[in-house]
Amino acid sequence: MRLFRIYKKLYKFFGPQRWWPRMLRGEEGIFEICVGAILTQNTNWNNVVLVLRNMHEAELTCPERVAQVRAAKLQACVRASGYYRQKAKKLKIFSKYICDNYSGKTSCLLKGGLVGKREELLGLWGLGPETADSILLYAGVKPIFVIDAYTKRLCQNLGVELVDYDDYRLYFESNLPKSVKLYKEYHALIVAWGKLLTKDKDKALLLIK
DNA sequence: TACCAGGTCCTCG
């Protein structure tokens, strides 16, 4: 298993990543993961942290509050993570979905089937496959492998060229043990590797040889 | 100072 061998190398080099990073626990912690997953779309995590702090101060830590807060106020909170009008709208839509269908309990993600929930999330405006899968894996604790831009770059360097998002996902899922813990850690390690790739390309490539 | 960051949606051919 080549993918597992690479995983072990990355783990040995970078150590445990402890994803998903968050300040809150319990119900609010689950919601915070979903919010972060939306905010980090094509955006540096540092900017996301600024927004999470704003939202915490504004007590926007549950779906009910986000669904009800004035759009202009939410936009102001979200500004630092970029695309702030779109992202405020995405947070509203996701929050309303949780409120209307699951009584505002983001922990609904922990229950039910993976496939059904994935379809629901993908049906929401603003949630594409990576965001939906991040939510399912890290908030819903469901065994689904998250594919991001770095994962595709890793594949490129392994000589694996696929087209569709799901083809990449199934490639990882079918070549690794089905484990939430492994999927969480591996995705986080790939991001760490991706960052190294931009800083020191030779070192990053050597690491996966 | 350009360029990039843990994507997604929309439009047009």
Add this chain to the structure above:
DNA sequence: CGAGGACATGGT
């Protein structure tokens, strides 16, 4: 479909 553009801020 698929390519191309829009969305936006903060760090280096």
